Amino acid sequence: MSVFLVGKICKKTVVWYPQIKSPLSFALASHLHARSSSRAKPFTTMIQHIRLSENFFFKQLFDRASCTYSYLLADTESKEAIIVDPVIDLAERDAKIIDNLGLKLKYSINTHMHADHITGSGILKKLLPGSQSVISTASQALADKYVGNGDILQFGNHKIEVRATPGHTNGCVTYVCHDQGIAFTGDTLLIRGCGRTDFQEGNSEKLYDSVYNQIFSLPDNFRLFPAHDYNGIMDTTVWEEKKFNPRLTKTKEQFVEIMNNLNLAYPAQIDKALPANKVCGLYNLPPEMGEKYKSFLQIASP
Numbered sequence: 001m002s003v004f005l006v007g008k009i010c011k012k013t014v015v016w017y018p019q020i021k022s023p024l025s026f027a028l029a030s031h032l033h034a035r036s037s038s039r040a041k042p043f044t045t046m047i048q049h050i051r052l053s054e055n056f057f058f059k060q061l062f063d064r065a066s067c068t069y070s071y072l073l074a075d076t077e078s079k080e081a082i083i084v085d086p087v088i089d090l091a092e093r094d095a096k097i098i099d100n101l102g103l104k105l106k107y108s109i110n111t112h113m114h115a116d117h118i119t120g121s122g123i124l125k126k127l128l129p130g131s132q133s134v135i136s137t138a139s140q141a142l143a144d145k146y147v148g149n150g151d152i153l154q155f156g157n158h159k160i161e162v163r164a165t166p167g168h169t170n171g172c173v174t175y176v177c178h179d180q181g182i183a184f185t186g187d188t189l190l191i192r193g194c195g196r197t198d199f200q201e202g203n204s205e206k207l208y209d210s211v212y213n214q215i216f217s218l219p220d221n222f223r224l225f226p227a228h229d230y231n232g233i234m235d236t237t238v239w240e241e242k243k244f245n246p247r248l249t250k251t252k253e254q255f256v257e258i259m260n261n262l263n264l265a266y267p268a269q270i271d272k273a274l275p276a277n278k279v280c281g282l283y284n285l286p287p288e289m290g291e292k293y294k295s296f297l298q299i300a301s302p
Contacts, residue, residue: 049181056158070090087119108132160175174189
């Protein structure tokens with residue numbers, strides 16, 4: 001709401017609001033202007049992102065069926081790469097991108113044992129020999145390499161820290177690239193939401209503590225990339241979620257109450273996804289996938 005000085009009447013400063021057809025005293029006008037300004041959200045409240053290093057490659061990938069995000073990271077000098085949360089249905093797509101870019105996949109890493117899709121880490125090992133599958137020890141799933149809280153994964157000149165963030169599942173971890181100001185939160189923290197806690201070892205109190213101790217403790221300008229988003233939003237920040245997340249801005253008691261009353265439907269893919277994900281997405285596949293990947297399964301090994 002614009003304000004224009006128009007003169008003085010009886011030694012009082014008078015202002016004119018174009019929307020109001022009469023002069024107002026300075027005090028009243030100031031009050032109205034302050035209220036108008038308080039509702040505005042100027043860009044000065046935004047925080048500046050950390051710039052990615054020149055030798056750090058980053059690509060965000062998407063699976064329409066499960067609304068899963070996968071993330072390809074690489075060192076442009078050594079060409080070593082890692083992929084976060086690959087999906088089996090798109091493993092060939094991911095392998096082709098990696099090959100086209102001249103990258104060498106070192107690790108396929110999972111943020112947790114997924115219940116809504118089968119991991120692509122096992123098939124990627126066959127498509128790109130020399131790569132290894134990675135998951136947390138607490139997940140109790142099969143992989144080439146196991147990680148726990150505080151571990152570091154190196155790819156070229158870059159590294160990623162493992163932070164244990166249980167609550168959605170016991171084996172959930174968040175991967176943090178401190179130098180780049182980014183973190184991959186899996187299902188622990190979603191954009192304006194979080195993973196459900198009503199199955200697969202879920203625990204609302206643990207999830208709340210994980211978010212506050214391991215994710216909200218990061219700098220406010222760190223960008224966060226979840227495993228899923230169902231509204232077309234690609235990323236968020238620590239600051240945004242601390243300010244706007246409708247669940248995690250509550251007290252722990254309120255959060256637990258919210259999570260206990262979500263009344264969500266049984267996960268549609270869980271009976272297919274969990275058995276396969278326990279064995280790196282190489283065994284216990286649904287019949288249609290077993291047929292599709294028969295040539296890989298004949299030579300498959302953990």
